[in-house]
Amino acid sequence: MRLLGFLFLIVSALLIPGFILRIKSIAAGRKGPGIWQPYRDIAILFAKGQVFSNTTGLIFQIAPAINLSCIIAAAMLLPFGRYGSLISFDGDFVYFLYILALGRFFSIISALDTGSSFEGMGASREALFSMLAEPAFFILFAALAIVTGHTSFSGIFSEYTISGDHNILIMTLIGVFVLFQSSLVETCRVPVDDPKTHLELTMIHEVMILDNSGFDKALIHIATYLKQAMYGLLIYNLITPFKLNLVFQIIIFVLVQALYAITAGLIESFRARNKMNRNPKFILTISAVAWIAFVIILILKK
Amino acid sequence: MEYKFKYICARIYFIRMQAESILIFIVITLSVLIFFAHQRFKQLITLALLAVIAVITTIWSITVFNDGFNTPVIRHISLSGSGGLILTIDKLSAFFILVINLTCITGLLFAGGYLKHYYTRKKGLNISIHFFAYLFLYISMLLVVMVREGLAFLIAWEIMAIASFLLVIFDAEERQILKTGISYLVQMHIGMFFLLIAFLIVEKDTGMLGFDALKYYFKEGHHLAVFLLFLAGFGIKAGLIPFHTWLPEAHPAAPSHVSGVMSGVMIKMGIYGILRVVFQMQNDLFAAGLIILAISLLSGLFGVMMAILQHDIKKLLAYHSIENIGIIGMGVGIGMLGVSYNNQSMIFLGFGGGILHILNHSLFKSLLFFSSGNVYQASQTRNIELLGGLMKRMPYTSVFFLVGSLAICGLPPLNGFISEYLIYSGMFSNLSGLDFKGSVIVVMAIAGLALIGGLAIFCFTKAFGITFLGEARTKQAEEASERDREMLIPQLIPVIFIAAIGIAPSLFVKPVMDLIAGNLSLLVSGPIVIPENGSLANISLISGFFIVILTAILIFRKLHLRNVPVKKEPTWGCGYGVYNPRMQYTSTSFAYNYNHLAKPVTGTKKDINEIGEEEIFPSERSFATHTGDPVKESIIDKPVEWSWFVLKKLAVMQTGKIQHYILYAFIFMLAALLLTYLKII
Numbered sequence: 013m014r015l016l017g018f019l020f021l022i023v024s025a026l027l028i029p030g031f032i033l034r035i036k037s038i039a040a041g042r043k044g045p046g047i048w049q050p051y052r053d054i055a056i057l058f059a060k061g062q063v064f065s066n067t068t069g070l071i072f073q074i075a076p077a078i079n080l081s082c083i084i085a086a087a088m089l090l091p092f093g094r095y096g097s098l099i100s101f102d103g104d105f106v107y108f109l110y111i112l113a114l115g116r117f118f119s120i121i122s123a124l125d126t127g128s129s130f131e132g133m134g135a136s137r138e139a140l141f142s143m144l145a146e147p148a149f150f151i152l153f154a155a156l157a158i159v160t161g162h163t164s165f166s167g168i169f170s171e172y173t174i175s176g177d178h179n180i181l182i183m184t185l186i187g188v189f190v191l192f193q194s195s196l197v198e199t200c201r202v203p204v205d206d207p208k209t210h211l212e213l214t215m216i217h218e219v220m221i222l223d224n225s226g227f228d229k230a231l232i233h234i235a236t237y238l239k240q241a242m243y244g245l246l247i248y249n250l251i252t253p254f255k256l257n258l259v260f261q262i263i264i265f266v267l268v269q270a271l272y273a274i275t276a277g278l279i280e281s282f283r284a285r286n287k288m289n290r291n292p293k294f295i296l297t298i299s300a301v302a303w304i305a306f307v308i309i310l311i312l313k314k
Numbered sequence: 315m316e317y318k319f320k321y322i323c324a325r326i327y328f329i330r331m332q333a334e335s336i337l338i339f340i341v342i343t344l345s346v347l348i349f350f351a352h353q354r355f356k357q358l359i360t361l362a363l364l365a366v367i368a369v370i371t372t373i374w375s376i377t378v379f380n381d382g383f384n385t386p387v388i389r390h391i392s393l394s395g396s397g398g399l400i401l402t403i404d405k406l407s408a409f410f411i412l413v414i415n416l417t418c419i420t421g422l423l424f425a426g427g428y429l430k431h432y433y434t435r436k437k438g439l440n441i442s443i444h445f446f447a448y449l450f451l452y453i454s455m456l457l458v459v460m461v462r463e464g465l466a467f468l469i470a471w472e473i474m475a476i477a478s479f480l481l482v483i484f485d486a487e488e489r490q491i492l493k494t495g496i497s498y499l500v501q502m503h504i505g506m507f508f509l510l511i512a513f514l515i516v517e518k519d520t521g522m523l524g525f526d527a528l529k530y531y532f533k534e535g536h537h538l539a540v541f542l543l544f545l546a547g548f549g550i551k552a553g554l555i556p557f558h559t560w561l562p563e564a565h566p567a568a569p570s571h572v573s574g575v576m577s578g579v580m581i582k583m584g585i586y587g588i589l590r591v592v593f594q595m596q597n598d599l600f601a602a603g604l605i606i607l608a609i610s611l612l613s614g615l616f617g618v619m620m621a622i623l624q625h626d627i628k629k630l631l632a633y634h635s636i637e638n639i640g641i642i643g644m645g646v647g648i649g650m651l652g653v654s655y656n657n658q659s660m661i662f663l664g665f666g667g668g669i670l671h672i673l674n675h676s677l678f679k680s681l682l683f684f685s686s687g688n689v690y691q692a693s694q695t696r697n698i699e700l701l702g703g704l705m706k707r708m709p710y711t712s713v714f715f716l717v718g719s720l721a722i723c724g725l726p727p728l729n730g731f732i733s734e735y736l737i738y739s740g741m742f743s744n745l746s747g748l749d750f751k752g753s754v755i756v757v758m759a760i761a762g763l764a765l766i767g768g769l770a771i772f773c774f775t776k777a778f779g780i781t782f783l784g785e786a787r788t789k790q791a792e793e794a795s796e797r798d799r800e801m802l803i804p805q806l807i808p809v810i811f812i813a814a815i816g817i818a819p820s821l822f823v824k825p826v827m828d829l830i831a832g833n834l835s836l837l838v839s840g841p842i843v844i845p846e847n848g849s850l851a852n853i854s855l856i857s858g859f860f861i862v863i864l865t866a867i868l869i870f871r872k873l874h875l876r877n878v879p880v881k882k883e884p885t886w887g888c889g890y891g892v893y894n895p896r897m898q899y900t901s902t903s904f905a906y907n908y909n910h911l912a913k914p915v916t917g918t919k920k921d922i923n924e925i926g927e928e929e930i931f932p933s934e935r936s937f938a939t940h941t942g943d944p945v946k947e948s949i950i951d952k953p954v955e956w957s958w959f960v961l962k963k964l965a966v967m968q969t970g971k972i973q974h975y976i977l978y979a980f981i982f983m984l985a986a987l988l989l990t991y992l993k994i995i
């Protein structure tokens with residue numbers, strides 16, 4: 013049963029990107045590609061050869077693989093409702109964030125390995141923005157730890173909804189907001205980053221992988237899809253009532269993931285990307301909101 | 315029969331003690347040999363002498379750690395067998411002894427390769443003084459952690475300062491380095507005075523000089539002021555802000571093995587002192603813990619924020635030492651808050667994380683300094699803006715630097731993560747049980763530590779990426795070549811430990827927890843239970859999974875690449891064909907966005923004269939940015955300037971005429987007479 017979270021994660025990672033694509037093309041009134049388009053892309057990438065830059069070396073070769081394995085390792089820590097995660101221990105969300113940071117470290121230095129100034133620029137932005145996003149998650153989980161008295165994903169999410177406290181509603185709203193916003197930062201979506209922009213100067217994540225091709229690029233795409241699904245799973249865990257039976261849980265899970273994809277797709281269709289120097293403000297707002305959640309909990313609990 | 319056996323045991327014990335004393339005396343006497351030996355053998359002699367002491371002290375430490383009852387090993391160092399210098403080794407000392415031994419031996423091994431290039435350039439005497447000072451720095455650090463008596467402690471502390479001063483000014487031909495060295499020596503002595511005053515105040519109340527007096531002194535009443543004196547004295551050595559100003563200057567000036575040892579272990583002596591004091595405190599723990607936590611958090615943030623803006627690789631590492639001392643201090647602070655809230659998991663995880671981070675930092679920081687020494691020797695520059703692309707020419711060095719960088723950022727599956735994880739767990743463990751004040755403090759610390767982690771990643775992606783990746787930016791970087799084995803093999807020692815602590819943390823955390831349990835008798839009333847922690851085993855497990863998945867993907871990738879065409883081409887320049895390495899992102903441009911945000915703290919200044927409207931044909935312009943140290947500017951440079959101003963005014967009195975001076979003496983005597991007559995003094 014502990015495998016459930018991991019399996020559902022993989023399944024939703026398979027579907028969300030295509031779903032977002034569909035939403036975007038419907039919103040734009042285009043016919044658009046089908047829901048399976050991301051998988052056709054990946055299949056093509058797997059079949060293709062690779063081109064390496066003369067400048068690059070070992071780091072560029074191993075970075076995409078490291079990034080993907082970091083994300084898979086992080087996914088093992090996420091529970092699915094009350095069914096628990098593959099591995100769970102006190103403070104596992106610290107490990108979760110730090111192993112994601114390891115993957116990011118490698119994708120940043122892999123961009124620098126190409127010696128391209130464009131990729132250096134992307135690397136610098138990625139490092140800055142993800143650094144600013146880091147505290148929000150910790151503050152949110154500190155607040156959750158106060159509410160539940162647990163310090164692991166499984167512990168927090170299993171205690172959270174059965175604590176019988178009505179104030180939890182506020183907390184949940186803020187939590188969903190914080191998780192959703194950080195997911196936009198982490199998975200490089202509008203308004204922080206626009207994966208579909210045409211000018212390298214305005215990209216963050218896309219510009220870091222300009223030189224990747226073939227197999228490596230496929231790994232990078234898969235990693236991004238998984239990351240997206242992970243945030244959906246976290247949001248699902250936060251809002252699902254603990255005592256529901258499996259069928260309902262799965263229904264809620266599907267709904268949450270679909271809603272997540274729809275929101276992300278709609279934001280992407282109707283909103284412009286932030287000006288680059290507005291991004292720090294946008295990201296710090298997430299931490300500020302997490303602080304509010306924390307203060308509310310403090311006032312209510314202490 | 316049994317009586318006789320006991321007698322023999324005692325006899326053997328006595329002989330062993332005597333033998334150890336004699337051995338130590340022989341080592342100290344033989345150290346003169348360094349001056350007479352041939353250049354090539356100086357390092358070997360130092361190594362041999364150092365190894366003897368290392369073996370003796372390591373045996374003591376292991377004895378202490380194996381002892382279940384926490385009895386300290388006590389040794390009298392004297393030739394006659396009685397009296398003499400008393401060494402007390404409890405688990406805290408033993409831990410520090412092991413850290414000192416490990417780092418100093420790797421440092422000396424590395425020095426063998428590093429200094430070889432100086433043998434032709436430098437006089438024999440210079441090299442001799444250097445190794446001699448190294449040996450005595452080592453011995454004095456050991457004494458610092460083993461001596462409890464105040465005067466002996468301060469003497470050892472002083473030897474440590476002087477020996478490290480001699481090591482720092484190895485390149486004293488350069489005026490700047492000599493100046494840095496002297497400024498270092500002055501600041502060390504300011505710290506020494508704080509300690510002297512603190513010890514004397516304690517002595518006045520208790521009649522004892524030294525650490526043993528503290529537990530009586532702190533027993534009753536409030537003694538926060540004395541605690542602050544100790545904190546200032548030890549804080550200067552440790553490099554906590556605002557006492558860090560010597561650190562970013564002295565580390566780059568010293569040769570790499572010295573920076574490694576100084577940053578790896580010597581600054582930890584300050585932490586040792588703070589821990590000794592903290593473990594004796596019985597009142598005011600909340601206030602003291604809060605002060606330590608706040609100063610440490612600021613040190614951590616400030617250190618890493620400044621580090622990002624440095625271009626001198628060793629200065630960058632030096633600022634990171636401030637950051638890491640901050641992380642250690644946060645652990646200690648959380649532990650102390652745990653004591654005041656009487657929560658044992660907070661105590662053990664806080665102190666445990668802090669103390670383990672001492673070991674961890676000594677490993678990865680010395681590794682980073684050693685590998686940056688390789689870079690310096692290969693390219694003759696420490697400025698990372700002039701480097702680039704070194705990974706292709708110096709593969710081993712760059713892998714070592716990469717391992718060090720990952721570890722210092724606290725990333726799993728390496729050792730830095732374990733200690734930071736323990737500190738995080740300490741902070742989270744009792745969040746729901748804390749009161750309002752406590753939770754606000756702890757959550758601010760959590761957010762701070764998270765930010766420190768993010769900033770560290772920013773800094774080391776920059777340092778590693780700009781130095782080792784991309785293309786060479788200058789000729790000197792292009793001509794750099796890998797160093798020889800003598801410089802590379804010593805760096806393997808910290809790498810092995812870094813990986814071992816990261817993968818199998820339980821082995822290393824358990825002794826640390828025992829250490830804390832042994833030191834809590836004064837702080838915690840009631841039974842002391844080391845919290846059972848299954849998390850570490852789980853961390854090993856998931857790190858194992860990570861490594862397995864990674865290997866699987868890499869193998870699959872390798873097989874895959876055999877079947878598809880693989881081409882080599884220039885980097886995609888977005889359509890631009892005439893690419894040259896100077897167009898790469900530099901360290902300044904990488905930090906540009908960040909600098910924009912951090913300017914209020916770091917105070918970066920620009921030097922540019924703007925183009926005026928009336929200038930139709932603008933003349934040549936230059937542009938430069940400077941990053942000073944705002945704290946240094948405000949607490950050292952400004953007061954110095956101000957006192958110069960005052961003293962210059964006073965210099966009117968200094969006329970150089972003997973008549974005036976006699977007049978001053980006369981006025982003084984007259985005043986003294988008058989004042990006594992009027993019964994004012």
